[in-house]
Amino acid sequence: MLTIQHPLLPAVPGTTRSLTSLHYGTPGSGPKVLIQASLHADEVPGMLVAHHLRQRLGALESAGRLRGEVVLVPAANPIGIGQWTLRSHQGRFELASGENFNRAYADLAPAVAEAVRGQLGADAAANVARVRAALRAAVAALPAASELQSLRKALFGLAVDADVVLDLHCDGEGVLHFYTTPDCWPGLQPLARCMGAQAVLLAEQSGGEPFDEALSMPWALLARQFGPATPLPQACLAVTIELRGEADVAHPLAAQDAAAIEQFLALRGLVADAPSDAAALPPLRCEATPLAGSMPLVAPHGGVIVFVRAPGERVTAGDTIAELIDPFTGALTPLKTPVDGLFFARENRRFAVAGMSVGKVAGAQAQREGALLSP
Structure with missing residues (x-):
């Protein structure tokens, strides 16, 4: 496992923060998965799931069973994690700007479309590679003029070329549920079955430019723009997973969720010598709704x-x-x-x-x- 610190732009002199990412497996040896926890820093269940995942991923890596790369961001918001006011944690909005930490991610599709125009052909795999290179370049070109912008850019850079992105959140109180796009939903159905999701909410563009849509929607938009003669699959499956409620922080639940995510990784081909039969999964607990x-x-x-x-x-x-x-x-x-x-x-x-x-x-x-x- 490789630990990388991504320094954020200091808001004022004399202060420093950094984003921590944990890297398991070998980049380029298979699919890439990005899992991040608690982008809204006061939504704690994801951090405990990440704690259980790092143990599982470490064991898989030590046994030589990881095929590909898993990037785990165990606490995705070092700014919000320290925002306490009168004994209350304020992790959803940056106090300096009032901006939601899970909004205002850049729409990369226009820049990528311009960069790859005339370079795509009939080879879907080659098209995906060219688009991913353009996505990485588009993120590298984003401004980072504030601490919040530098955090968004760092998170974007870790995830923009991933095959799968799992963004772990929670509600105030609730059942486990998903937010994703119609184009991502077919590929994420096995995850919903593994985790026992009780609601799945679909929207192409929900408004506000959340993290998951900023990663998944460029593929759908570009595919429509270039048309059926230029094959371009939905090469990034991104989903916001609401891990029940804020108080649902318990080892049994977190261990259950981590095991379900590992099962999904196996189905995606990232775990060697693991069952990979989707037909043996539990049935869906719900139909997707808009x-x-x-x-x-x-x-x-x-x-x-x-x-x-x-x-x-x-x-x-x-x-x-x-x-x-x-x-x-x-x-x-x-x-x-x-x-x-x-x-x-x-x-x-x-x-x-x-x-x-x-x-x-x-x-x-x-x-x-x-x-x-x-x-």
Whole structure:
């Protein structure tokens, strides 16, 4: 295992931070997989899964069983991990700018299209190699004028030429669920089966330019731009994996998730002498649904939140999911789901302000437009 430190641009003199990446296997000897944990630094379950993965990957490497390269970023946000204010961890937004750490990743497709124009042909593997080289060059050319930009660039550089990218997050409280694109979903179905995902939300461009889409969407966009005469497969499968809720930090769960990820790596050909029969996997626990069909439950006023339904329950339009109580007047407002679907995530705080989303129901039909992700 090789450990690499990637220094970030210091925000002010006298301070230094670096991003740590752990590299297992041999680059170029097979597929490349990037797994990163806790880009939102206050979402801790991914760090514990990474802890279990580093033990598994180390054992596979020592036994000579890794075919390819696995890059593990055990704590993907050294800026956010240190942002504590009045005993509360603030790891979702950079305090200096207010920017979400998992937004505003650059759209590389235009620069790559220009760089490879006239160079692609009928050989799909050669096309993939040329596009990956152009992607690496496009990331190298990105600005890094702030500490946050330097972090984004470092993470981008580690992942941009990977075959598979697993971005480990979590919700406030919820069941294990995925966010990915329609083009990635067929290749990620075995992972959903291995991990027991209970909801899968699909969108081509969800708004906000999150990390996973910045890596996967250039392939789909370029394939459409150059047309069927220029074969270009979906060469990067990228997914945001929500590892249940913020408090689901326990060795049994993390060990289970790490084992499932290792099983998926074996299916992708990265583990020698391992079962690789996808037909033997558990069945899918859900059908994929559009992210535009995921409906938020919004508090019309502030108050105490009392949930009457739990994540993982199927609900019907009109069902009360929670009650919102004004502690001054005693008024009680039921919060009802507008759609049939799976109640898959909810807020972990129990007091709401007006306009706050306190839960999410995955419906089967697209009903929203514009920015589909929470801020």
